[in-house]
Amino acid sequence: MDKTKEKEQAILKAARERFAQFGFNKSTMDEIASDVELGKASLYYYFPAKEDLFRAVIHHEQDEFVKAIEKILNQNITASKKLFLYVENRLEFFEELLNLGTLNVHSFSNTKSIYKSLFENFHYQELKLIQIIINEGKRKGEFKKHFLQIYRN
Amino acid sequence: MDKTKEKEQAILKAARERFAQFGFNKSTMDEIASDVELGKASLYYYFPAKEDLFRAVIHHEQDEFVKAIEKILNQNITASKKLFLYVENRLEFFEELLNLGTLNVHSFSNTKSIYKSLFENFHYQELKLIQIIINEGKRKGEFKKHFLQIYRN
Amino acid sequence: MDKTKEKEQAILKAARERFAQFGFNKSTMDEIASDVELGKASLYYYFPAKEDLFRAVIHHEQDEFVKAIEKILNQNITASKKLFLYVENRLEFFEELLNLGTLNVHSFSNTKSIYKSLFENFHYQELKLIQIIINEGKRKGEFKKHFLQIYRN
Amino acid sequence: MDKTKEKEQAILKAARERFAQFGFNKSTMDEIASDVELGKASLYYYFPAKEDLFRAVIHHEQDEFVKAIEKILNQNITASKKLFLYVENRLEFFEELLNLGTLNVHSFSNTKSIYKSLFENFHYQELKLIQIIINEGKRKGEFKKHFLQIYRN
DNA sequence: TATGAATGAGCCTTCATTCAT
DNA sequence: CATGAATGAAGGCTCATTCAT
Numbered sequence: 001m002d003k004t005k006e007k008e009q010a011i012l013k014a015a016r017e018r019f020a021q022f023g024f025n026k027s028t029m030d031e032i033a034s035d036v037e038l039g040k041a042s043l044y045y046y047f048p049a050k051e052d053l054f055r056a057v058i059h060h061e062q063d064e065f066v067k068a069i070e071k072i073l074n075q076n077i078t079a080s081k082k083l084f085l086y087v088e089n090r091l092e093f094f095e096e097l098l099n100l101g102t103l104n105v106h107s108f109s110n111t112k113s114i115y116k117s118l119f120e121n122f123h124y125q126e127l128k129l130i131q132i133i134i135n136e137g138k139r140k141g142e143f144k145k146h147f148l149q150i151y152r153n
Numbered sequence: 154m155d156k157t158k159e160k161e162q163a164i165l166k167a168a169r170e171r172f173a174q175f176g177f178n179k180s181t182m183d184e185i186a187s188d189v190e191l192g193k194a195s196l197y198y199y200f201p202a203k204e205d206l207f208r209a210v211i212h213h214e215q216d217e218f219v220k221a222i223e224k225i226l227n228q229n230i231t232a233s234k235k236l237f238l239y240v241e242n243r244l245e246f247f248e249e250l251l252n253l254g255t256l257n258v259h260s261f262s263n264t265k266s267i268y269k270s271l272f273e274n275f276h277y278q279e280l281k282l283i284q285i286i287i288n289e290g291k292r293k294g295e296f297k298k299h300f301l302q303i304y305r306n
Numbered sequence: 307m308d309k310t311k312e313k314e315q316a317i318l319k320a321a322r323e324r325f326a327q328f329g330f331n332k333s334t335m336d337e338i339a340s341d342v343e344l345g346k347a348s349l350y351y352y353f354p355a356k357e358d359l360f361r362a363v364i365h366h367e368q369d370e371f372v373k374a375i376e377k378i379l380n381q382n383i384t385a386s387k388k389l390f391l392y393v394e395n396r397l398e399f400f401e402e403l404l405n406l407g408t409l410n411v412h413s414f415s416n417t418k419s420i421y422k423s424l425f426e427n428f429h430y431q432e433l434k435l436i437q438i439i440i441n442e443g444k445r446k447g448e449f450k451k452h453f454l455q456i457y458r459n
Numbered sequence: 460m461d462k463t464k465e466k467e468q469a470i471l472k473a474a475r476e477r478f479a480q481f482g483f484n485k486s487t488m489d490e491i492a493s494d495v496e497l498g499k500a501s502l503y504y505y506f507p508a509k510e511d512l513f514r515a516v517i518h519h520e521q522d523e524f525v526k527a528i529e530k531i532l533n534q535n536i537t538a539s540k541k542l543f544l545y546v547e548n549r550l551e552f553f554e555e556l557l558n559l560g561t562l563n564v565h566s567f568s569n570t571k572s573i574y575k576s577l578f579e580n581f582h583y584q585e586l587k588l589i590q591i592i593i594n595e596g597k598r599k600g601e602f603k604k605h606f607l608q609i610y611r612n
Numbered sequence: 613t614a615t616g617a618a619t620g621a622g623c624c625t626t627c628a629t630t631c632a633t
Numbered sequence: 634c635a636t637g638a639a640t641g642a643a644g645g646c647t648c649a650t651t652c653a654t
Contacts, residue, residue, distance in 0.1 A: 004613085025178045029649060039615040041651080050649065098251065157637080181623065192640045194626085199638095203624065310634085331484045335628060345636040347630080356628065404557065463616080487644060498619045500647080505617095509645065615654085623647080630639085 008046050010036045016057045019100045024054055055118065057100065062122045065093045069129050079137030086133060161199050163189045169210045172253045177207055208271065210253065215275045218246045222282050232290030239286060314352050316342045322363045325406045330360055361424065363406065368428045371399045375435050385443030392439060467505055469495045475516045475559075482560035483513055514577065516559065521581045524552045528588050538596030545592060 014035035018027035029050055033040040047053040072085045137143035167188035171180035182203055186193040200206040225238045290296035320341035324333035335356055339346040353359040378391045443449035473494035477486035488509055492499040506512040531544045596602035 007613095025176075028647085040649090041615045041617090042613075044650070045613065045615095048650095160638090182625085183623080191638095193624090194641075195639050197625070198640095201625095313634095334626085346628090347636045347638090348634075350629070351634065351636095354629095466617090488646085489644075497617095499645090500620075501618050503646070504619095507646090615652105617653095618651085619648105620650095621648095624645095626644085627640105627642095629641095631636105632638095633636090 004046075007036070007038075011038075011043065011046055011053070012056055012060055015053050016060070016100075019054065019057055020096070021099075024100070054100075058097070058118055059122075061093070061096060061100070062119075062125075065089065066122075066125050066129070073129065073132060079133055079140060079142045082133045083137070086130065160189070160191075164191075164196065164199055164206070165209055165213055168206050169213070169253070172207065172210055173249070174252075177253070182206075207253075211250070211271055212275075214246070214249060214253070215272075215278075218242065219275075219278050219282070226282065226285060232286055232293060232295045235286045236290070239283065310352075313342070313344075317344075317349065317352055317359070318362055318366055321359050322366065322406075325360065325363055326402070327405075330406065360406075364403070364424055365428075367399070367402060367406070368425075368431075371395065372428075372431050372435070379435065379438060385439055385446060385448045388439045389443070392436065466495070466497075470497075470502065470505055470512070471515055471519055474512050475519065478513065478516055478559045479555070480558075482558075484560065488512075513559075517556070517577050518581075520552070520555060520559070521578075521584075524548065525581075525584050525588070532588065532591060538592055538599060538601045541592045542596070545589065 011032065014032050015027070018032050018035070029043055030040050032053070033043045043053070047056065068089055069086060072082055072089070075082070077085075134143060138145055164185065167185050168180070171185050171188070174180075182196055183193045185206070186196045196206070200209065221242055222239060225235055225242070228235070230238075287296060291298055317338065320338050321333070324338055324341070327333075335349055336346050338359070339349045349359070353362065374395055375392060378388055378395070381388070383391075440449060444451055470491065473491050474486070477491050477494070480486075488502055489499045491512070492502045502512070506515065527548055528545060531541055531548070534541070536544075593602060597604055
């Protein structure tokens, strides 16, 4: 991994920790910059706006979550168990987002589309994962055939 | 109700709505003042600091919650049902606090005692309410005698 | 003394103490009002502006000083001793004015004439007192005839 | 001298002049910033708080005073004359502090230790200077051996 | 890449002053 | 006489963001 990517990761890590501990508004660019031993202005080279940094953190968390679920999918356990583990992980993830201040950032540039821009792709991935679990459950006879229909609308 | 108390209530209402929609930090005294058609300075006549306004809102919410639970206590239903309703209301209340930004106000004067100063008395009241439900359940034979011991220490 | 004059004196006393302890700017009308158990608005019935209250305090101090000097004049001591006592009192008085914040109130309405409006008459009185002492000294042969000429310009 | 130090000096100069003419409270950060053709916010880049700016001004004045005394010490004059010049300068310096509003800043963070934090080191230096003069006076026979004992305790 | 320096915009808070009652 | 209520104006401070180097 090149130097730039490394710095980027370090910033992301620092930002994640700040956001988690103090929330979005109470974490300043100055502090995050200090954490990674950069000048505040330098942060703007990697992330053109605080909002972008936040988005990156959220997406990173979403990726981690998806990876965790994929790992579960590959385990040799019943679909029911997988569904249970999914729900458990989902709750934890939601709590994390709370800590990051996601729900308090009502003040983004275009308020109405935060949710969309932050979660659109993520929800699509999530649905696919659930679908996989359900299909497996149906195939193995654990769930009834009409157990759950996603993509109905 | 006299004029002053009325204004105070109006301010509290406006503040509650602002906090609920935008969180503590993103709600400004200016906006809240505008909502009740007062100058910003006038707000300070009723509440000496933003934090005080916030405290007042939280305590109001806690009172509402306690009243709701007390109403449930007086209903002619089983203790189990009461316990269920309690939990349900409790969850809703928690969500409301989240919206108000309670959990994101890491920046109060003395960070360590926010929780204490905001919830101390409330928790005491809550324990009493739960105790009442449990006692009733035991008396009526719904719960076993050793169901739950509060105040054990 | 009627009730109004009494209140006025009480306010003056409170103001003097506040100014002496905290200076002009750091003494608020609210505090002074509280000290005499009046509403802030009521202060404005007696003194139409904070500046007026300040002026009144200063003038009161000046009167006290003049009275003290007059008392000295009437004592049965040498003119030299009187002159010495005068200087001593004068220094004390000056220090008091410092405490009241007189020298820091550069910010009155019309900056240039504060000094004038606050001290004009006082200086006139002062000169008269000194003149009396000097004349007495000359008359008694303590001072030479050309000791000091006031009113020269 | 680099640009930053220059700006810092310019700010210090502007602040000193403002404080001297209007006192601490009546000098605003906005005005001082304007004087050096900076935005108010930029002042905070150099001095994190108004109080810090004030402290810096005071310390600068103290340094100037000490330098002036040191210059006197090196002159080829009697110790008595040096002592006289010291007292003269000291009085002037005291007046300057008065003008800066030092004695009217009753409102610092921790009132009791302003004096300490502003003058502690300065007093130590002053004592050393006086000691030097006295020792010289004793050595040259100008002062009696028991003239003055500093550091007696 | 990196940053020192600068700032506009905004926020909380204070306070002398006013005025209807 | 007295004051509750209201406010304009101002001040200190913060912070995301920009830009020349």
